[in-house]
Amino acid sequence: MTTTVDVHAHAIPREMVGAMHDAHPEYGPTLTERENGTYLSYPHGRRSGPLPEGMLEVSARLADMDTRGVDHQVISAAPPNFNYAMPANVGMDFTRLQNDALLATAAKSPARLSVFADLPLQDMAASLDELARVVDDPAVRGVEIGSNVNGRNLDDPDFEPLWGALADAGLAVLVHPDKVAGSERLTSYYLQNFVGNPTDSTIAIASLIFGGVLERHPALRFCFVHGGGFAPYQIGRWDHGWRCRPEAQTVISTPPSEYFARLFFDSLTHDRMSLQFLGERVGWDHVLLGSDYRFDMADGDPVGSVRSLGLDAALEAQVLGGNAERFLR
Numbered sequence: 015m016t017t018t019v020d021v022h023a024h025a026i027p028r029e030m031v032g033a034m035h036d037a038h039p040e041y042g043p044t045l046t047e048r049e050n051g052t053y054l055s056y057p058h059g060r061r062s063g064p065l066p067e068g069m070l071e072v073s074a075r076l077a078d079m080d081t082r083g084v085d086h087q088v089i090s091a092a093p094p095n096f097n098y099a100m101p102a103n104v105g106m107d108f109t110r111l112q113n114d115a116l117l118a119t120a121a122k123s124p125a126r127l128s129v130f131a132d133l134p135l136q137d138m139a140a141s142l143d144e145l146a147r148v149v150d151d152p153a154v155r156g157v158e159i160g161s162n163v164n165g166r167n168l169d170d171p172d173f174e175p176l177w178g179a180l181a182d183a184g185l186a187v188l189v190h191p192d193k194v195a196g197s198e199r200l201t202s203y204y205l206q207n208f209v210g211n212p213t214d215s216t217i218a219i220a221s222l223i224f225g226g227v228l229e230r231h232p233a234l235r236f237c238f239v240h241g242g243g244f245a246p247y248q249i250g251r252w253d254h255g256w257r258c259r260p261e262a263q264t265v266i267s268t269p270p271s272e273y274f275a276r277l278f279f280d281s282l283t284h285d286r287m288s289l290q291f292l293g294e295r296v297g298w299d300h301v302l303l304g305s306d307y308r309f310d311m312a313d314g315d316p317v318g319s320v321r322s323l324g325l326d327a328a329l330e331a332q333v334l335g336g337n338a339e340r341f342l343r
Contacts, residue, residue, distance in 0.1 A: 016331040019338035022304030023087040030115030072122045083317040090130035090158040093192040105134035130158035155342040156186030161218035169225020181233040215243030226265035237278035280304025
């Protein structure tokens with residue numbers, strides 16, 4: 015029987031929110047109860063919600079997983095809680111509190127929950143310290159990072175020590191868009207999510223490839239959410255550009271398409287034809303089940319979305335869980 019593993023599942027434990035606010039009330043979020051549900055509110059004015067109970071409490075999460083046919087989730091921070099823009103000391107404190115809360119959540123059902131750890135990427139020394147603190151916990155199957163860090167792309171030289179440490183630890187890397195490029199033009203119609211998120215993932219993939227990160231660290235394994243943004247659709251353009259533009263050849267010596275064999279992509283495309291294309295373009299052995307649990311932009315039936323493709327049993331089992339076992343530590 016196929017074990018289904020959702021690699022794109024966010025969590026906001028109640029105890030974490032309270033601990034953050036107690037530690038740094040000028041920066042920490044609060045949970046606010048309203049008539050239509052619970053909201054996460056931040057001192058700078060951002061508010062997220064209403065939050066489904068499964069984002070906050072384990073019992074509701076497990077019930078949702080049962081309903082959706084998901085056997086295991088690798089839980090991770092919600093992007094508003096990356097905290098990269100915070101002062102370094104605040105970011106470090108919040109990261110520790112968040113990782114402790116995620117690990118405590120997973121410990122309540124270790125057979126069904128594990129963790130992508132958070133890192134305070136605005137401070138590389140603090141990131142390496144936090145990685146060392148959590149790396150030996152068996153519940154930690156990888157790390158989740160943003161698609162950029164305060165506007166710096168992922169090929170920034172400051173991140174090199176992190177890539178080496180993650181490769182040595184054998185940890186998977188889940189990349190989630192945040193603070194997306196062009197956001198000043200995407201303020202209407204929720205375009206910062208519809209267009210901004212896939213755009214920033216595309217920039218992140220291009221930066222890792224053209225910046226040589228994948229060439230320098232062949233053991234690294236990255237997964238990009240939302241089906242990899244627009245990158246899978248642009249592989250041919252990137253290869254053509256690499257052949258005809260000298261600027262694209264300054265770091266890497268082989269066509270960009272060759273590096274896609276080292277990348278993974280979640281199944282969250284919201285469209286059967288798009289998901290079919292993704293699997294055929296990058297290989298079904300590089301597609302992982304992902305739901306975006308449990309925001310409104312999530313797939314409410316991620317397992318059903320994969321099964322609707324009519325793949326043969328072996329390929330379907332790979333996407334639903336087998337590939338995740340290869341990807342995760």
